[in-house]
Amino acid sequence: MQVEGRTILVAGGSSGLGAACVRRLAARGARVVIADVDPAGERLSAELGDRAVFSPTDVTDEASVAHAVGLAVDRFGGLSGAVACAGILGPEKLLAREGVPSGANFRRVIEVNLVGTFHVVRLAADAMRAQPPGDDGERGVIVTTSSIACEEGQAGQAAYAASKGGVASMTLPIARELARHGIRIVSVAPGVFETPMIAALPPEARRSLAEQVPFPSRLGEPDEFAALVEHVFENRMLNGSVIRLDGAMRM
Known part of the structure; x- marks a missing residue:
């Protein structure tokens, strides 16, 4: 699917990886719905003019x-793509010094990263199946965001790793279900990227993470993530897969 002339919803599109996707897709001629709790999406929408709208x-x-999703359909006449980037880190040790945490943080991370992604996928897919199919029968493409932490989560990342593991694990069964509707789904599992989450870390922690990447030995750039998302849209044989994007990093 060529993104030019398509309408794509980007959840978590106000900043970080999502904002990079919004900018790249809009630059390629897509109409973009920026779906986020962060009001910075309003400024990004204004920057892009009539190619984007903030919800x-x-x-x-x-x-x-x-x-x-309804805004995408009402404003632009349909929905052909969705990118689910909304997520939180929520680090927390299983056994804290002052005792056992309540579990509220674990539930919150699962709710945002996994359940939230599922909401985006299923509601976007419902809108996509109403689209007329292309010459090859394709109606839509969905890209979700997992993480290399789904396989190599660190101490304090139980909630985050579990949530991202769920995102990765549901990719194939959803691809199999949506195939009859001409809808593809792929999950991207990035390594450590320059995002607001990473920017909040101390400089020495950021430097240590960058040094763990074999090549290139640096943090990933959000537009490199967005470039892969664009390729997923355009390459029809990418479906039901989880793609690592990590410079060979193994945490």
């Missing part, structure tokens, strides 16, 4: 996601 969206709220 305040909490991915944990089914009605909120449905509103963003």
